[in-house]
Each structure stands twice: as structure tokens, then as C-alpha cells.
Amino acid sequence: xxxxxxxxxNYTEARKRFRAATEHAGGCIHTYAAGCKGPDGDPVTTxxxxxxxxxxxxxxxxxSATHGVEGFCGSGIFxxxxxxxxxxNLPPNVxxxxxxxxxxxxxxxxxxxTEENVDLNRNFxxxxxxxxxxxxxxxLHPILLPDLWNEKTIAKCRRxxxxxxxxxxxxxxxSALTGGQYDYPDGIFYGGREPTKAHRRFLQIVDDHVGSPQxxxxxxxxxxxxxxxxxxxxxxxxxxxxxxxRVYKWFGHGLETPAEGQAVSAPLxxxxxxxxxxxxxxxxxxxxxxxxxxxxYPVREVLMPLIADNWLHVNGKPxxxxxxxxxxxxKKALYPDEEDWKELVWVRGRQIIRRGITxxxxx
Ligand SMILES: [Zn+2]
Numbered sequence: 011x012x013x014x015x016x017x018x019x020n021y022t023e024a025r026k027r028f029r030a031a032t033e034h035a036g037g038c039i040h041t042y043a044a045g046c047k048g049p050d051g052d053p054v055t056t057x058x059x060x061x062x063x064x065x066x067x068x069x070x071x072x073x074s075a076t077h078g079v080e081g082f083c084g085s086g087i088f089x090x091x092x093x094x095x096x097x098x099n100l101p102p103n104v105x106x107x108x109x110x111x112x113x114x115x116x117x118x119x120x121x122x123x124t125e126e127n128v129d130l131n132r133n134f135x136x137x138x139x140x141x142x143x144x145x146x147x148x149x150l151h152p153i154l155l156p157d158l159w160n161e162k163t164i165a166k167c168r169r170x171x172x173x174x175x176x177x178x179x180x181x182x183x184x185s186a187l188t189g190g191q192y193d194y195p196d197g198i199f200y201g202g203r204e205p206t207k208a209h210r211r212f213l214q215i216v217d218d219h220v221g222s223p224q225x226x227x228x229x230x231x232x233x234x235x236x237x238x239x240x241x242x243x244x245x246x247x248x249x250x251x252x253x254x255x256r257v258y259k260w261f262g263h264g265l266e267t268p269a270e271g272q273a274v275s276a277p278l279x280x281x282x283x284x285x286x287x288x289x290x291x292x293x294x295x296x297x298x299x300x301x302x303x304x305x306x307y308p309v310r311e312v313l314m315p316l317i318a319d320n321w322l323h324v325n326g327k328p329x330x331x332x333x334x335x336x337x338x339x340x341k342k343a344l345y346p347d348e349e350d351w352k353e354l355v356w357v358r359g360r361q362i363i364r365r366g367i368t369x370x371x372x373x
Pocket of ligand 1: 077080131232233234
């Protein structure tokens, strides 16, 4: 049975537990203020735990809450790892850097996006170049943002999206909506036109605590895609390249490559992993980068609360009764409040971290 104390019910509790667990594990904690407040009026922060040999050549860098509200999962796993002794005997050549609540605004407000309404995992494109074009999204945008959010407009939205899916496919619908778009700041999965504050904070944390090691294993923890409670590793994971061979050797199963169109995720632009690779381009640092994605509910059930939450912050009132209802929906879609889900996530999450440490330790 999973110790329920690892998994929290709100951002404030999660932050407190993570910080206490870091102290318990003998790690150092570093705090980065986001410059904005949570719903309780308190400033929100990103907290970073650093554990192990400070001069270790290999770094396991784990990040949570790139997508705000998805951070409950990573938070619970990181807290558990620190709390139950998993980090007590790190190999001397491995340092662990755990980023708690990178998009702390989104975590606290139960949103997937940042305070700029940006999908942080689409924001790491090179903004000096022209932004990627999503030619399908404009066809769907008006459907997603009605003036009012009620039974009638919700039904209409569902109907139109289903019509699009039956004309193309559910995967095409998912790609059009979730692949990322750079032209509608009030839309969903908007990648932004410049680096967000959380984007800059991530690069700062990397400069401060990762530096110039020989190898970085980067794991970015998400929820919402895939089978209930199942943890997939997404990235360039086919054998045949140095990266693919490595992840195959270290993790062995549960690997998917979205670019090949078979994974739970559509191909994406501007991911945080691509930002990390750009940061270390033309250096000697070798990078292994994977997204950890835990399934919750079917795609349709996850998409509607995201659309509703976007409507709420553009056209609605988050503090209204409808606002609270939508918040409960988005939280449940990305963080099922069920003990057995947390148990599945904990066991698989711990396995992934253990394997990552072993892989880096054997380098
Ligand atoms: Zn995500």
C-alpha cells in the first residue's frame, strides 16, 4: 500500500511535503520565487532538491509540473523517493536534482498552462526563428471558446469535435489540438511568442545546479495520456541510435516514440527536452531525455476539462461555482483521486528512478 503522505491534495501541501522530505533525505533545498501568488494569496515558488556528490559527473535531473496541475504526480513520486531512503546510497558518480513545481502558478491554480496562458512544453522553440504553423488548429479554435460555458455550448463543442474526429481520426484531432499552436494566445496548447518566466527559471536552475556534467538523464514527469496508471517513457527510444540504445538498455520496456505516430502523445514542438538539448548543443555534455507520461482517463475525457479551464480563465470567473466545478474536473482528469492509481504510479515511478540511477551509475 502506498504511503498516502507522498501524494498531496493541493500545491501548498505538496510543496511543504517535498521540502520536508528533502531535509529528511539530507539534501539541499533551493527556492525560486515565481513572482506571482496562488489562490490562497501566498507567493508560489519552484523548489529544487539537490542530493549526492556535488562533483558527480552524471546527473539525474527530474522535473515536475511543466504542466502545472499534472505536478501532483511527480511531486508525490519525488517526495516518496526522498522519504523512503531511495537516495541514501546514490552511486558516487551520480547527483540527483529534483525540480518541484516548475510551473508553480499552474500547479497552485490547477491549470495546465503558465501565468501567460502558455503551454510550457510547447514554449521551448527557438523564438528568434519563425514559429511552427499548425494549419488545423484555426479550424477548431472558435469551437473551443464560446462566450458562455453551459450544457448547450458544451454539447455543441463536443459535437463539432466528434465530427472532426470522424472526418479525420481521433489521433488527427488530438494532433490538431495538442500538437501546439503559436497564433491564438487565448487558445489551448498555445506555445507563446517568447520564453515564459517558467522557461527562464528552468534554464536558470540548470545553470545553477546542473552546470557542465558529462551526462544528464532528464526525466520530465507528466500525466493524462495512456492507460490508467500506466507509466510510459516517451522520446527517441528505438534502438539503433546511441540515445535509443541507451534508453533501451537502461529502461528496457514501456518506451514509445511519438514522432513515429504510434505513441500515446502526438508529435510535439517546443518541448522542454528540446530546450535542454539546445542549451547543451555544442558542448561535451551528453543528454538522455525522456518524458514520463502516466495515463489517467481516455483522451476525450481529458481534453474537455482542458477546454473548459481555458474558457474559464479567458471568459469566465475562476472563483464562481462553475469555476470550482471546472477546477474539480481538470484536477480529476490529470490526478485521479484514487488510492490504486497512486499505488500504480508510485511503484512505476520508483522503478523508473531506480533504473535511471543504476544506468547513470554504470556509465
Ligand atoms: Zn503534460
